[in-house]
Amino acid sequence: xxxxxxxxxxxxxxxxxxxxxxxxxxxxxxxxxxxxxxxxxxxxxxxxxxxxxxxxxxxxxxxxxxxxxxxxxxxxxxxxxxxxxxxxxxxxxxxxxxxxxxxxxxxxxxxxxxxxxxxxxxxxxxxxxxxxxxxxxxxxxxxxxxxxxxxxxxxxxxxxxxxxxxxxxxxxxxxxxxxxxxxxxxxxxxxxxxxxxxxxxxxxxxxxxxxxxxxxxxxxxxxxxxxxxxxxxxxxxxxxxxxxxxxxxxxxxxxxxxxxxxxxxxxxxxxxxxxxxxxxxxxxxxxxxxxxxxxxxxxxxxxxxxxxxxxxxxxx
Amino acid sequence: xxxxxxxxxxxxxxxxxxxxxxxxxxxxxxxxxxxxxxxxxxxxxxxxxxxxxxxxxxxxxxxxxxxxxxxxxxxxxxxxxxxxxxxxxxxxxxxxxxxxxxxxxxxxxxxxxxxxxxxxxxxxxxxxxxxxxxxxxxxxxxxxxxxxxxxxxxxxxxxxxxxxxxxxxxxxxxxxxxxxxxxxxxxxxxxxxxxxxxxxxxxxxxxxxxxxxxxxxxxxxxxxxxxxxxxxxxxxxxxxxxxxxxxxxxxxxxxxxxxxxxxxxxxxxxxxxxxxxxxxxxxxxxxxxxxxxxxxxxxxxxxxxxxxxxxxxxxxxxxxxxxxxxxxxxxxxxxxxxxxx
Numbered sequence: 001x002x003x004x005x006x007x008x009x010x011x012x013x014x015x016x017x018x019x020x021x022x023x024x025x026x027x028x029x030x031x032x033x034x035x036x037x038x039x040x041x042x043x044x045x046x047x048x049x050x051x052x053x054x055x056x057x058x059x060x061x062x063x064x065x066x067x068x069x070x071x072x073x074x075x076x077x078x079x080x081x082x083x084x085x086x087x088x089x090x091x092x093x094x095x096x097x098x099x100x101x102x103x104x105x106x107x108x109x110x111x112x113x114x115x116x117x118x119x120x121x122x123x124x125x126x127x128x129x130x131x132x133x134x135x136x137x138x139x140x141x142x143x144x145x146x147x148x149x150x151x152x153x154x155x156x157x158x159x160x161x162x163x164x165x166x167x168x169x170x171x172x173x174x175x176x177x178x179x180x181x182x183x184x185x186x187x188x189x190x191x192x193x194x195x196x197x198x199x200x201x202x203x204x205x206x207x208x209x210x211x212x213x214x215x216x217x218x219x220x221x222x223x224x225x226x227x228x229x230x231x232x233x234x235x236x237x238x239x240x241x242x243x244x245x246x247x248x249x250x251x252x253x254x255x256x257x258x259x260x261x262x263x264x265x266x267x268x269x270x271x272x273x274x275x276x277x278x279x280x281x282x283x284x285x286x287x288x289x290x291x292x293x294x295x296x297x298x299x300x301x302x303x304x305x306x307x308x309x310x311x312x313x314x315x316x
Numbered sequence: 317x318x319x320x321x322x323x324x325x326x327x328x329x330x331x332x333x334x335x336x337x338x339x340x341x342x343x344x345x346x347x348x349x350x351x352x353x354x355x356x357x358x359x360x361x362x363x364x365x366x367x368x369x370x371x372x373x374x375x376x377x378x379x380x381x382x383x384x385x386x387x388x389x390x391x392x393x394x395x396x397x398x399x400x401x402x403x404x405x406x407x408x409x410x411x412x413x414x415x416x417x418x419x420x421x422x423x424x425x426x427x428x429x430x431x432x433x434x435x436x437x438x439x440x441x442x443x444x445x446x447x448x449x450x451x452x453x454x455x456x457x458x459x460x461x462x463x464x465x466x467x468x469x470x471x472x473x474x475x476x477x478x479x480x481x482x483x484x485x486x487x488x489x490x491x492x493x494x495x496x497x498x499x500x501x502x503x504x505x506x507x508x509x510x511x512x513x514x515x516x517x518x519x520x521x522x523x524x525x526x527x528x529x530x531x532x533x534x535x536x537x538x539x540x541x542x543x544x545x546x547x548x549x550x551x552x553x554x555x556x557x558x559x560x561x562x563x564x565x566x567x568x569x570x571x572x573x574x575x576x577x578x579x580x581x582x583x584x585x586x587x588x589x590x591x592x593x594x595x596x597x598x599x600x601x602x603x604x605x606x607x608x609x610x611x612x613x614x615x616x617x618x619x620x621x622x623x624x625x626x627x628x629x630x631x632x633x634x635x636x637x638x639x640x641x642x643x644x645x646x647x648x649x650x651x652x653x654x655x656x657x
Contacts, residue, residue, distance in 0.1 A: 136325070139329070140328070140333075143326075143630060143634055144329070144332075144336070144627055144630070145586075145588050145623075145627060146585065147590060148588075148607070148623055148626045148627075149336075149623065151592055151607075151611065152337075152611075152620075155611045155614075155619070156340065176582060229471070229472075233474040236474065237474065237593045240476070243611060264484045265484075265489050270484070273480070273484075277481075280477070281472050281473050281474075281477070284471075284474075285472045288468060288471060288472060
């Protein structure tokens with residue numbers, strides 16, 4: 001009865017690629033851009049990426065005394081964001097600090113997302129002893145005050161490379177994600193479709209990849225954005241306090257300079273401090289909005305509700 | 317059984333933290349001990365001398381005075397001594413820079429850190445849970461929209477930016493609050509009004525910033541409340557004529573609290589951790605500022621000691637939260653009956 005197979009032609013490589021592109025890249029991107037949060041978030045992040053890649057070649061490096069000191073922002077278009085006490089253009093400083101920030105965020109967020117996902121899924125899916133060992137490890141790292149550990153590590157080893165800084169900052173982030181992922185996996189593994197795959201005798205790797213991880217994507221993407229935001233916050237704080245080496249141009253270093261060198265009661269100098277702060281806020285806003293937009297992309301229930309409300313609630 | 321397991325786990329975490337600090341301090345290449353040693357050796361070689369056994373001993377002695385660790389002793393012996401001193405005698409070594417026992421320095425500073433952190437955390441958690449619940453009950457109202465915006469704004473702005481800005485506005489410009497210290501120096505410590513007012517004034521801005529740092533569960537709690545409110549048993553409860561207030565607190569609130577509980581617990585860890593940043597900004601002499609100064613002076617015994625202290629405080633906080641959590645969630649006492657694949 002089941003021996004008969006229909007003769008569907010195998011898709012050619014080209015068709016496969018096209019179909020894959022449509023399903024994996026085009027459709028999610030369309031949903032993302034249609035949601036205003038996803039759109040604004042992507043635009044902000046794209047702007048920062050452009051600033052960090054193209055911008056550093058277009059905008060020359062900041063030099064000392066290239067302009068008058070304490071030019072307020074948005075007045076002189078040679079210095080769009082104004083200047084500090086040394087007459088350096090704040091705009092140029094901001095642009096040239098971006099690549100290091102982006103490298104740090106990428107390294108740290110990737111580390112925490114990969115570690116968190118792998119440990120969370122394996123622990124939740126395998127259960128038993130593997131679970132207890134992995135969760136013990138997670139709980140231990142979770143309980144140790146991560147920021148203190150990071151600060152101690154950063155002081156002892158004085159990392160200069162932004163990737164290394166990112167990795168150190170990522171240490172604190174993965175246990176949270178591992179915990180959430182594990183509890184999600186616990187409910188997914190009881191679902192009917194996982195049960196079905198198991199009865200069909202599909203391999204663990206297959207079940208983990210197709211059934212479990214694909215259902216976790218909303219959490220993973222949202223957490224990528226969240227860890228990115230935490231890494232921005234923490235790194236800027238550590239640079240601001242002077243705990244990380246000040247050799248590199250960074251928004252935290254800029255804040256530190258402004259905080260120590262500007263007259264904080266003088267409104268004409270305070271912009272020096274506010275510019276890097278505004279950038280941190282803008283960048284993390286981008287990540288948060290993107291996370292919420294991605295939530296729409298991956299969360300089928302939300303998407304269905306979204307579409308239903310858009311079409312006037314007639315398709316019920 | 318659950319409690320025993322939980323306490324046992326905390327003890328385990330404590331020893332892991334001790335081991336991590338020891339390893340950081342002692343074992344890793346480019347760790348402080350190694351660094352000092354290499355530096356001294358280099359000086360000697362630059363003077364054109366090759367280190368003899370005699371000179372190695374002087375180097376080791378110098379390393380010992382700089383770091384409080386004798387490099388000639390094998391690591392397992394010093395590991396054992398390190399654990400023994402801390403567990404049995406509460407001896408964390410001596411601060412190199414202040415030349416006082418690390419334990420005394422930290423023990424004096426700790427209550428102040430706990431003071432501002434606990435207030436900030438308690439305020440932040442209570443307010444965000446309250447707001448979350450009110451937002452859920454008035455879903456779609458103006459209050460809901462405004463608060464959602466504020467919550468998102470709160471998660472975009474780092475707490476230390478809030479700290480710096482409040483410091484600039486209320487302390488440097490308006491002069492309402494002091495910009496550093498933890499008590500008014502012209503008052504006599506004790507139970508008198510000027511002294512207490514001084515303490516409150518000094519703590520106000522740090523507590524506010526800690527509050528901002530721990531305010532953030534509102535949106536998550538709102539979502540959980542909304543989800544619970546759609547469940548069938550709530551409708552059944554309504555049909556049974558149970559009062560609105562009871563449904564709101566006992567049915568919705570309690571069940572919606574469970575998922576955000578983990579994030580509250582993790583809030584404890586991060587609030588104590590962030591006190592280094594806050595206390596440095598506010599120049600508030602407590603554990604965080606002591607740690608920061610130790611970091612700047614490379615006072616390793618003090619750094620390691622304060623790391624262990626922070627871990628202990630966090631562990632205790634989480635343990636207390638966890639043990640009292642059984643009151644809210646009866647399931648925590650035994651939920652390990654899952655089948656394994």
